[in-house]
Amino acid sequence: MSDGRATSPTFADVTRDVARTLEPPGNLYFSWMSVVALILTAGILAWAGQIWWGMGMAGKRVPQMWAMYITSFVFWIGIGHAGTLISAILYLFRARWRTSIYRAAEAMTIFAVMTAGLFPLIHAGRMWFAYYLLPYPNQRSLWPNFRSPLVWDVFAISTYLSISTVFFIVGLIPDIAALRDVSTGWRRRVYAMLALGWEGADSQWRHYRRAYGLLAALATPLVLSVHSVVSWDFAMALVPGWHSTLFAPFFVDGAIFSGFAMVLILVLPMRHFFRLHAYIQEKHLDAMGKLILVTGLVLTYFYLCEIFTSLYSGDDIEKASLFWKVTKTYAWALWLMYFCNCVSPLVLFWKKARTSPVVLYVVSILVLIGMWFERFNIIVPSLGHDFYPYTWGIYYPSPTDTMIVIGSFAWFFILFLGFIRVMPSLSVVEVKETLPPPMRDPTHAGRH
Amino acid sequence: MPDATETIVGVFAHVDTTVRALEELRAKGYRDLTVYTPVPVHEIEEVLERDRPVSRVRLFTLIGGLTGIASAFLLTIWTSLIWGLVTGGKYLQFGPGGIVGSSLPPFVIIAFELMVLFGGIATVIGLVVLGRLPRFRPSATFDPRFTNDRFGIAIHCAPGRSGSVREILRTAGAEDVPA
Numbered sequence: 149m150s151d152g153r154a155t156s157p158t159f160a161d162v163t164r165d166v167a168r169t170l171e172p173p174g175n176l177y178f179s180w181m182s183v184v185a186l187i188l189t190a191g192i193l194a195w196a197g198q199i200w201w202g203m204g205m206a207g208k209r210v211p212q213m214w215a216m217y218i219t220s221f222v223f224w225i226g227i228g229h230a231g232t233l234i235s236a237i238l239y240l241f242r243a244r245w246r247t248s249i250y251r252a253a254e255a256m257t258i259f260a261v262m263t264a265g266l267f268p269l270i271h272a273g274r275m276w277f278a279y280y281l282l283p284y285p286n287q288r289s290l291w292p293n294f295r296s297p298l299v300w301d302v303f304a305i306s307t308y309l310s311i312s313t314v315f316f317i318v319g320l321i322p323d324i325a326a327l328r329d330v331s332t333g334w335r336r337r338v339y340a341m342l343a344l345g346w347e348g349a350d351s352q353w354r355h356y357r358r359a360y361g362l363l364a365a366l367a368t369p370l371v372l373s374v375h376s377v378v379s380w381d382f383a384m385a386l387v388p389g390w391h392s393t394l395f396a397p398f399f400v401d402g403a404i405f406s407g408f409a410m411v412l413i414l415v416l417p418m419r420h421f422f423r424l425h426a427y428i429q430e431k432h433l434d435a436m437g438k439l440i441l442v443t444g445l446v447l448t449y450f451y452l453c454e455i456f457t458s459l460y461s462g463d464d465i466e467k468a469s470l471f472w473k474v475t476k477t478y479a480w481a482l483w484l485m486y487f488c489n490c491v492s493p494l495v496l497f498w499k500k501a502r503t504s505p506v507v508l509y510v511v512s513i514l515v516l517i518g519m520w521f522e523r524f525n526i527i528v529p530s531l532g533h534d535f536y537p538y539t540w541g542i543y544y545p546s547p548t549d550t551m552i553v554i555g556s557f558a559w560f561f562i563l564f565l566g567f568i569r570v571m572p573s574l575s576v577v578e579v580k581e582t583l584p585p586p587m588r589d590p591t592h593a594g595r596h
Numbered sequence: 597m598p599d600a601t602e603t604i605v606g607v608f609a610h611v612d613t614t615v616r617a618l619e620e621l622r623a624k625g626y627r628d629l630t631v632y633t634p635v636p637v638h639e640i641e642e643v644l645e646r647d648r649p650v651s652r653v654r655l656f657t658l659i660g661g662l663t664g665i666a667s668a669f670l671l672t673i674w675t676s677l678i679w680g681l682v683t684g685g686k687y688l689q690f691g692p693g694g695i696v697g698s699s700l701p702p703f704v705i706i707a708f709e710l711m712v713l714f715g716g717i718a719t720v721i722g723l724v725v726l727g728r729l730p731r732f733r734p735s736a737t738f739d740p741r742f743t744n745d746r747f748g749i750a751i752h753c754a755p756g757r758s759g760s761v762r763e764i765l766r767t768a769g770a771e772d773v774p775a
Contacts (some may be wrong), residue, residue, distance in 0.1 A: 159744065163743075163744045163745070283671060283675060289678050289679055290679060291676075291681075293681050294703055294706055296683070299706075300705045300706065303709040307709040307712055307713040310716070310717070311712060314716050314720055315716075318720060322743070325743050326634065326743040329741075329744060330744060344724075345733075346743075347632060347734065347743070348633055348634060348742050349630050349631065349632055350629075351630065351727065351728070352728075353636045354644075355726040355727045356636075357636050358650070358653045359653045359719050362653060362654060362657045363719055366657070366661075366712050366716050367712075369708075370712045373705075373709070377705065580635045581635045585611040585637055586609060586610045587610050588612055588769060589612050
């Protein structure tokens with residue numbers, strides 16, 4: 149079973165192996181959970197402190213009002229791109245390597261967007277007024293300004309979260325039905341409820357297939373639009389370093405780049421601990437490595453464009469802002485970003501590196517660090533050095549906002565760790581679809 | 597009319613035998629079939645979809661998407677008219693000769709998002725309605741093996757024909773034809 153190429157697994161193997169991942173977990177799992185829960189608790193306490201004592205706890209001072217919260221917001225939204233890219237765009241392109249990783253990636257997307265969604269609330273301070281963001285009927289006839297990119301963001305992100313969740317749930321239905329029919333006791337009852345009575349009849353599959361294709365077609369432009377809209381939060385403003393038409397593709401590419409890194413960070417341990425080597429094979433790692441390499445190279449190109457457009461703008465303020473970024477207070481963050489995002493993925497030019505879990509893991513961590521700092525470099529140095537010297541200012545992180553940002557990682561991982569133990573983290577149906585269908589007469593074995 | 601028809605189920609282990617049985621049954625004029633598969637199988641769909649219209653889920657998607665676009669423009673234009681917020685010199689207001697101003701382009705973004713949102717949700721509603729979900733108890737012909745690794749054909753036929761149906765299923769290569 150460890151070597152999938154010798155004998156390909158049968159349909160029954162897939163059901164059994166996925167059901168095996170849902171067996172009661174051991175001590176290792178619970179110790180991970182405890183560590184993550186502790187960090188999350190610290191993050192929640194920090195947030196409670198910020199609510200009690202006020203936003204000053206988070207080191208918010210003019211002009212650095214966005215700082216780490218919006219950095220982390222953009223970072224997490226970016227992470228949330230890989231899942232729907234894999235499940236929608238690669239589905240339409242019929243990229244068959246996606247099948248074994250897409251469920252984990254979709255779950256990751258939803259949890260990442262749920263994490264990202266916390267930051268505008270945390271950042272707003274009095275988050276119990278968060279419903280002001282939504283257009284709701286009120287007696288004073290006050291409505292949001294639909295010309296504001298921040299309102300577009302509300303629509304883009306809530307649509308993205310809803311559609312990703314819907315897509316995820318629709319994909320889960322036949323899988324849960326398969327698990328229902330091999331499990332017993334209370335699990336069976338819960339799965340029976342969640343599967344909505346799915347039986348795999350032709351009258352169900354024909355609508356299901358059509359619906360899935362349509363959802364993929366709707367989600368495809370959505371994936372590209374979400375980070376474009378997020379990028380317009382910046383690009384629509386006049387701040388030097390932000391006001392650029394480059395931002396939408398630049399953000400989308402960076403999002404896919406960081407999203408794939410996060411997929412690898414989650415899938416590689418899953419493959420190891422659940423012994424899924426027969427399903428998540430070296431060719432899958434290879435394909436993901438290639439995607440990280442390509443998006444990394446495109447990102448390098450965008451970085452060069454960004455520098456070039458600044459230098460070529462003929463705008464002294466723009467050039468001064470660039471010079472300050474590259475050489476002064478935050479230069480270390482910029483050069484760290486260039487190293488992590490432009491240099492470290494280059495190792496993936498070698499096939500050996502693309503198939504080595506250790507190398508992929510290290511590159512993925514570097515990429516995530518680099519991509520977090522990319523958003524930091526866009527937000528903090530740009531706000532710190534805009535048009536007038538009297539508005540310049542340096543941002544210092546405080547224990548409160550640092551702990552909240554670290555806590556957001558714990559929140560994300562606790563959701564994911566919980567998910568992989570109650571739901572199939574490998575798609576039963578889609579993995580079976582990529583296997584050769586059982587034929588009695590082997591001459592018919594060729595697909596289509 | 598519970599005893600007007602009889603129901604026979606054939607359990608198959610292979611795709612090619614299932615397809616053979618389906619072709620045979622259709623040739624003999626049995627149309628009232630339900631086929632259970634663990635995954636959607638191209639070869640089986642080809643036989644079944646031959647004389648069936650395309651699933652109507654797409655109609656739900658279309659209506660949902662159009663509703664999304666329409667409601668987005670209604671919301672943005674109507675709220676701009678009653679709450680006259682002028683930003684960046686852009687406005688949309690009631691003037692002497694009707695609606696004046698132009699700020700439609702940003703509303704296209706809202707329209708796009710709501711089109712996807714409503715279209716997606718309508719698609720799922722279509723799936724639930726057309727696929728007759730949720731089902732609270734399994735249908736009589738369902739077998740738990742059908743979601744794992746077996747294929748099933750359930751045939752509803754006139755009483756007295758069950759013998760010949762069983763014969764067709766067995767000849768085609770059914771692994772099991774439960775009584």
